[in-house]
Amino acid sequence: MDKIYLDYNASTPIDPQVIEAMVPFLKSGFGNPSSSHWAGIEAKNALVKSREQVAALLGCETEEIIFTSGGSESNNHALKGVYFANKHKGNHIITTKIEHPAIVSPCNFLETLGARVTYVNVDQYGKVNPQEIEQAITDETILISVMHANNEVGTIQPIKEIAKIAKQNNVIFHTDAAQSIGKIPTKVNEMGVDLLSIAGHKLYAPKGIGALFVRKGTRIDSFIHGAGHESGSRAGTENILQIVALGKACELATEINENVHTLKNYFWEELRRVFGEKVVVNGKLDECLPNTLNVSFIGEVGQELLARTPELAASTGAACHTGSVQLSPVLEAMKVDEITGKGTIRFSLGRFTTKEEVDRAVLLLSKQKM
16 A cells, blocks of 8 residues: 555654754763763753754854753743733633643633633634734733644634734743744744744654744743753753754754645645535635645544545544534634534645645545545
């Protein structure tokens, strides 16, 4: 079976150059970066270099980067850290109805501790209206968290506009940039954010590593308590092997791959050619991540369509159980109807996707045409 991977938003393969950067630290560089002897210094130097690489991608200071175990930890640290450090000022958090579970679940947890969370709607394309964010702000609001780009439909949010609103109201602003890093520009000063989350395995680094940008002066509590690692923000001896990988991945991500965007548009044109009106886009192609194509095959069930094409690795937007269909929270928030939503498949392309793979994917899908 000739396998085709079109699920880069779920996880990316590790880039060969990232593997190459890791190899020396499988054999040496095992010292504790907090130790002052030769072995510790070697590890410390690697830690410093990696932090510089991540900071360069975001356009921030090195001391504003905290290494974490991944995007989920970064999001949890941002939300819980801000809440615990600022709850004397208020208990209100604003987010959206299309956030990743790594935002929604921490919000649910904080609600059990007394937080009040407002979940703002999105339009039919999955986009947030900044005015609705502004209208939701109260004297008790301490944090706004809006993802940079949606993981399912790829919709890019008006982060700069929301950041201005947050700043005008003296509210901390966080964005989950797990899906946008390396795909579109993510300079934190241009965006205006106070906190930004990174997930390594969405960026051609291994799973189990991530980072959190914390702007100087932002009040945020430590997430893991212990010794003074990561400037006291996250205790635990640093995972040098994984950190080196993330640093190299960020270095490679400084150049945006325009070929992926071209290939995605070609993919959509081919699907339209084969399926005509039986395939529709969820979201807007011109306001979407360059690699993400979320479509619905009308009259199909996405889950069943993928099951009939096992060569294709992609994701569905609805779960089907004993005849019933449960749309994802994102599609529900976009008010996608059940007939359309049940046929949803998210194709996400990446650095190693080829035109030949796209052509084969279209051919495989065409053989399942109703």
